[in-house]
Amino acid sequence: MNFDRSVALTHYDEKWLDLAQLFRSLSLEVLNDRDVVLEHLDRPYFDEIYADRTSTCFERARMYEGLSYGDPSVLLSCPGPSLSGIVLRELGSQEQQDQFFDHVSRQRARTCMAVTEPEKGSDAGNPTSNLNGDHQLQAEKWLVGNGREATMGTIVVRTGPGPYSIVVVMLTPETLSHAGTFRQLLPLAGLQGTGLSHLYFDNVPVEPEQILGMHRRPLERGMHAVIKTFYRMRPCVCAMALGNAQALLDHALPYLKTTSARELHRALQSQTDSARALNHHAAQRIDDQIFDGAAVSLAKACATELAEKVARSMPLLTGTAHFLTNTWLQIATTNVHGYEWMEGSLDMQRLNIVAGYHSPAK
Numbered sequence: 486m487n488f489d490r491s492v493a494l495t496h497y498d499e500k501w502l503d504l505a506q507l508f509r510s511l512s513l514e515v516l517n518d519r520d521v522v523l524e525h526l527d528r529p530y531f532d533e534i535y536a537d538r539t540s541t542c543f544e545r546a547r548m549y550e551g552l553s554y555g556d557p558s559v560l561l562s563c564p565g566p567s568l569s570g571i572v573l574r575e576l577g578s579q580e581q582q583d584q585f586f587d588h589v590s591r592q593r594a595r596t597c598m599a600v601t602e603p604e605k606g607s608d609a610g611n612p613t614s615n616l617n618g619d620h621q622l623q624a625e626k627w628l629v630g631n632g633r634e635a636t637m638g639t640i641v642v643r644t645g646p647g648p649y650s651i652v653v654v655m656l657t658p659e660t661l662s663h664a665g666t667f668r669q670l671l672p673l674a675g676l677q678g679t680g681l682s683h684l685y686f687d688n689v690p691v692e693p694e695q696i697l698g699m700h701r702r703p704l705e706r707g708m709h710a711v712i713k714t715f716y717r718m719r720p721c722v723c724a725m726a727l728g729n730a731q732a733l734l735d736h737a738l739p740y741l742k743t744t745s746a747r748e749l750h751r752a753l754q755s756q757t758d759s760a761r762a763l764n765h766h767a768a769q770r771i772d773d774q775i776f777d778g779a780a781v782s783l784a785k786a787c788a789t790e791l792a793e794k795v796a797r798s799m800p801l802l803t804g805t806a807h808f809l810t811n812t813w814l815q816i817a818t819t820n821v822h823g824y825e826w827m828e829g830s831l832d833m834q835r836l837n838i839v840a841g842y843h844s845p846a847k
């Protein structure tokens with residue numbers, strides 16, 4: 486199950502390889518026990534995952550790829566601020582940020598960001614869930630990572646009918662444990678560590694202080710901040726797809742028996758290197774405050790399509806017998822199909838790329 490460290494070092498920083506090796510060793514266990522990672526949180530550098538509040542987009546992209554090379558499902562089961570941390574950094578007041586990050590790092594808490602609704606996935610900017618005039622949350626969200634266990638998080642809801650009445654509300658331990666909050670785990674065929682959940686909030690009271698960004702102009706508060714958060718996090722999803730693809734390619738190395746298999750491997754490795762460069766470029770632009778949606782979407786489209794191509798090529802690379810009988814390989818090729826749905830599907834990325842191409846700022 487372990488990977489060859491000397492091969493991994495040709496792609497990744499030494500810094501993340503011990504944790505990546507740990508994640509790889511938990512690949513099977515996490516399928517049935519999403520808490521398996523929790524007993525390892527004292528390992529070196531783990532605090533940079535669960536207590537992160539300063540990472541740049543570029544640093545996150547490198548970390549996510551190295552750790553996904555180990556196992557993306559284990560990475561997604563880890564405690565930490567994740568997407569909600571980015572939206573808090575974007576939109577939260579100092580008090581809100583302190584409340585959120587202090588809780589997450591002290592409790593080593595899992596967090597969630599609830600955006601998707603049963604009828605509103607790609608159309609995330611038009612939620613039905615709402616916060617009414619009495620500050621009660623009436624919401625249904627699903628496909629929310631770590632939604633059942635999270636003790637902190639955020640939720641996107643509307644406060645009125647208009648496009649500027651969308652807000653992000655902090656989900657505190659009190660909100661998440663309220664009697665009107667119902668949370669259940671959804672069955673998954675891949676990336677089980679994600680713990681995708683279905684959440685209902687039945688008139689759950691919320692304090693006005695839980696609404697993020699009230700110190701900002703209405704235009705900067707709602708979807709604007711959510712879109713910026715997605716831009717800042719999308720390179721991490723690319724990185725996960727690339728880490729997963731790289732793990733598959735390296736796994737195939739000892740099994741390349743024919744010239745055509747070796748040539749196919751070389752071509753896929755070269756495409757992976759290019760997609761990685763594209764992703765690093767997109768992440769760097771985000772850190773330079775250039776919100777180049779087209780660059781981020783192009784990187785995401787290339788990374789997910791490539792990862793799926795690598796997964797499809799595995800029987801040709803390793804031989805069918807090995808492909809069909811190696812358990813880790815079956816898990817890793819299944820996980821690849823999750824990235825398409827994280828942070829926007831391929832169709833949505835293509836729409837962003839076209840919009841960026843036609844934008845006057847190009």
Ligand SMILES: Cc1cc2nc3c(=O)[nH]c(=O)nc-3n(C[C@H](O)[C@H](O)[C@H](O)COP(=O)(O)OP(=O)(O)OC[C@H]3O[C@@H](n4cnc5c(N)ncnc54)[C@H](O)[C@@H]3O)c2cc1C
Binds near residue numbers: 608627
């Ligand atoms: C591993 C994983 C983790 C996730 N984590 C979270 C999370 O933490 N929080 C959260 O809120 N959600 C999360 N999601 C949900 C994810 O954001 C949604 O699956 C995604 O937004 C797509 O929504 P949907 O599933 O409703 O598909 P739909 O939006 O119904 O899309 C179905 C198909 O229609 C296409 N389509 C839709 N609209 C258009 C259009 N306008 N033009 C062209 N084609 C279109 C799409 O490309 C897709 O192929 C996660 C999903 C996965 C798989």
